[in-house]
Amino acid sequence: MINGQMYAYGAESSKIREIFSYACARKEEIGAENVFDFSLGNPSIPAPEEVRASIERSLAEVPAAELHGYTPAPGLPAAREAVAASLNRRFGTAYTAADVFMTVGAAASVSCTLHAVACPGDEVIVIAPYFPEYRVWIEVAGATCVEVPADPETFQVDPAAVEAAITSRTAAVIVDSPNNPTGAVYTRETIERLAAVLERANAAREAELGHPQPIILISDEPYREITYGAEVPWVPSIYEHTVVCYSYSKSLSLPGERVGWILVPQVSEGARRVMAAVAGAARALGFVCAPALFQRVVADCVDVPPDVAAYARNRELLTSALSAYGYEYVEPDGAFYLWVRALEPDAEAFCERARAYELLPVPSNSFGVEGWVRVGYCVAPEVIERSLPAWRKLAEDYGVCGC
Numbered sequence: 001m002i003n004g005q006m007y008a009y010g011a012e013s014s015k016i017r018e019i020f021s022y023a024c025a026r027k028e029e030i031g032a033e034n035v036f037d038f039s040l041g042n043p044s045i046p047a048p049e050e051v052r053a054s055i056e057r058s059l060a061e062v063p064a065a066e067l068h069g070y071t072p073a074p075g076l077p078a079a080r081e082a083v084a085a086s087l088n089r090r091f092g093t094a095y096t097a098a099d100v101f102m103t104v105g106a107a108a109s110v111s112c113t114l115h116a117v118a119c120p121g122d123e124v125i126v127i128a129p130y131f132p133e134y135r136v137w138i139e140v141a142g143a144t145c146v147e148v149p150a151d152p153e154t155f156q157v158d159p160a161a162v163e164a165a166i167t168s169r170t171a172a173v174i175v176d177s178p179n180n181p182t183g184a185v186y187t188r189e190t191i192e193r194l195a196a197v198l199e200r201a202n203a204a205r206e207a208e209l210g211h212p213q214p215i216i217l218i219s220d221e222p223y224r225e226i227t228y229g230a231e232v233p234w235v236p237s238i239y240e241h242t243v244v245c246y247s248y249s250k251s252l253s254l255p256g257e258r259v260g261w262i263l264v265p266q267v268s269e270g271a272r273r274v275m276a277a278v279a280g281a282a283r284a285l286g287f288v289c290a291p292a293l294f295q296r297v298v299a300d301c302v303d304v305p306p307d308v309a310a311y312a313r314n315r316e317l318l319t320s321a322l323s324a325y326g327y328e329y330v331e332p333d334g335a336f337y338l339w340v341r342a343l344e345p346d347a348e349a350f351c352e353r354a355r356a357y358e359l360l361p362v363p364s365n366s367f368g369v370e371g372w373v374r375v376g377y378c379v380a381p382e383v384i385e386r387s388l389p390a391w392r393k394l395a396e397d398y399g400v401c402g403c
């Protein structure tokens, strides 16, 4: 006997992973330099030198029996205190270690939070296009994934559309800014308008139920530090019932090491119950604790910035060429993805045609919308440079080349 739902998640695997596997096989066949794999969100810049120094320091100084030992479930006090202190410096807040729960990356942060705040039968709103794993994590928590389209011009959250989708079963809304896959950064005004919608819904619900049952805003922010000049507003300062999910996968280029955190500001009895439920979810899902060595890295490297300049150069290289060839795209303010309009309505058919030129973007169907592709430019700049003639030929193939 096996669990059919789990079997389906395993058997289908994600489209992104499928394209990545195809790219690996194709590189074996025709040489890595001839394949242009834009599928994954694996940072192309190495982890900063400070990470290595921190690991070496831990190896030299932490008693052998502690080094790889279990940590407390919410994390090492030093890591939690470092995260709280860093946020306080940056956002003028007054968090303490009690507000922070260390996790096994953003995937664990979001799935623990969903398990903590959603009950079977509840609904969780996502903004389409959205990170495909959200649907899996929402469904496993027993809830229903409700897709609300982003503004079609700006790819900002459309607060009126969110308002129209809220029901008595809405437990949470997930926002992801800087956004995967569009690169949009939600403005302060967008977040304020969304907060106003949620506050209105909360007030109506409290009047009906006779007690508060606020909608939780899950702010998934693994790309917070990767921006090209745009402000990324601090969401808990705008909407009280926010849970922030973070990881060091992108900012410290540590996706394989699995470390991040959940922030639940302990401002009310309700928030304390959310944090207790987060701890319960981490226990129930079997996470035990975040990796001990990398919690120490977080304590040491919490303020080390990513090399955004490297991604900015890739972004410039790709966007200037694609616009010259006649492609339409969303100017990315953050993250390391370019959201490009497919040259025909069917994004999967477009990706098939791109494959003939060894170009491997991800079709937008995977992200819940039609007609676009995601191009991950977290690759070596030479990959982008070598791919440019292929992008040009593809545009010519469709008769749209602007040059």
Ligand code: PLP
Binding pocket: 041, 104, 105, 106, 107, 108, 131, 176, 180, 220, 222, 246, 247, 248, 249, 255, 260
């Ligand atoms: N959330 C978003 C929006 C992501 O893009 C990713 C990874 O690409 C994750 C969560 C998962 O991140 P992690 O590798 O830290 O689990």
